[in-house]
Amino acid sequence: MSKSLRATRQRHAIKKAFEQTGRPLGPKEVLDLASQEVPNLGIATVYRNIKTMLEQEELETIDLPGQPSRYFPKQDKTSRNRSTPLFLCQKTNRVYFVDPSEIELQIARLPSNFVVDHSEVILYGECTSNN
């Protein structure tokens, strides 16, 4: 049984931030966005809500090498899996999802004692324009 959650302005604003941007957000990004709606929102509240939403499996963690964790609303389990390619804009430090069908990864011969379970592709570059 999941524990009772109350509908607060803060929680609503935080969810809205995730839903409206469509890309993984870090706690500070969430704070900035949600603060527009709830001015005195505290960063601790953001952290606590992210933690709760992770426990509820409403969010998933998006980790990139050398980067602090970001979070994103969990999709329908079929629509996206953990090997979705990611694009990190090195200018804005924003992360975007890349259409997996645009990426082809081929693995030839690895040493026979290596068995691959899954893989991850991360693109680094720059995004122009785009608010």
Add this chain to the structure above:
Amino acid sequence: MSKSLRATRQRHAIKKAFEQTGRPLGPKEVLDLASQEVPNLGIATVYRNIKTMLEQEELETIDLPGQPSRYFPKQDKTSRNRSTPLFLCQKTNRVYFVDPSEIELQIARLPSNFVVDHSEVILYGECTSNN
């Protein structure tokens, strides 16, 4: 020309720590190991030396999603290939370098406002035997 570096006990102990373990180390691990040789070694000195060694390309950064940065002695200073694929054994948590020639990554069409600089491929799986 590279800037002049002095041979200090601290720097020597830090290099030795990397060379003797043969695996990527984090700053705290380096401190613990090198402190055996230089008791009053400070963590700031470790950070500064790692930074210097990175600039000298004596070390390279090994970053994996969701894990703190570790550092590893660079074998070949001429091949500064930051997109070498990595294999993470999920059983031993060890990282191996994968021969890039065994990996082929093709990127079809991205949104026109995304320009890719470089990419990273991480394979997750298991390695058997191979101490």
Add this chain to the structure above:
DNA sequence: ATCTTTGCAAAACCTTTGCACTGCG
């Protein structure tokens, strides 16, 4: 003697926690 390097402490970050207060149910 010069000038890099060090140790220490403080600062700068990021994330978590304690606590009294707010406000949902």
Add this chain to the structure above:
DNA sequence: CGCAGTGCAAAGGTTTTGCAAAGAT
């Protein structure tokens, strides 16, 4: 009301920086 949730400030944890002193060349 009762108690989950919040804001604030303080506390941890990690990495960086300022500065006087140590030490390599």
